[in-house]
Amino acid sequence: MRARVFFLTLAVIATDGGVVYAMDQAQYAILQESLFMFFSIVCLLLAAIIFSALKGGSLGTPWLFILAGFAVAVVGGAIRLLELLGIVLHQYDLRMAMLLTRVGAVLLLMVGLYLYRKGLR
Numbered sequence: 001m002r003a004r005v006f007f008l009t010l011a012v013i014a015t016d017g018g019v020v021y022a023m024d025q026a027q028y029a030i031l032q033e034s035l036f037m038f039f040s041i042v043c044l045l046l047a048a049i050i051f052s053a054l055k056g057g058s059l060g061t062p063w064l065f066i067l068a069g070f071a072v073a074v075v076g077g078a079i080r081l082l083e084l085l086g087i088v089l090h091q092y093d094l095r096m097a098m099l100l101t102r103v104g105a106v107l108l109l110m111v112g113l114y115l116y117r118k119g120l121r
Contacts, residue, residue, distance in 0.1 A: 030084050037077040044070040059119045065112030069105045076101025 023031075047070050051063040076098060083094055 026084065030081070033077055033081045033084060037074065037081060040070055040073045040077055044074055059116060062112045062114075062116035062119055065108050065115060067112075069108030069112060072101050072108060073105035076105060 044067070047063060047067040051060060051067050054060045054063055079094055079097055079101065082088055
């Protein structure tokens, strides 16, 4: 019975267009960056837990790169969120910082995954 009520409530929320029309583009950007920050922090914590378990072995080095990649992603998300909210960083042109953090995070993750694959052989 509880599952049926949950899915019915979820369906009503999903089909109600009133909530969708209430948000503007800035609020969607803030929601997007908030979700990006949340998932990046969760992945950062999981990578830290895995790295602490594997740091003595040969698979510890790849997880160090993966951990650094998620840390750079969190920093990039924080910069973008602070810029969107207009707290401190909205006075500066941060396009280069955003580019470097997004590209750096992906690069570090790719290096970590490549070294992890190489260490499994």
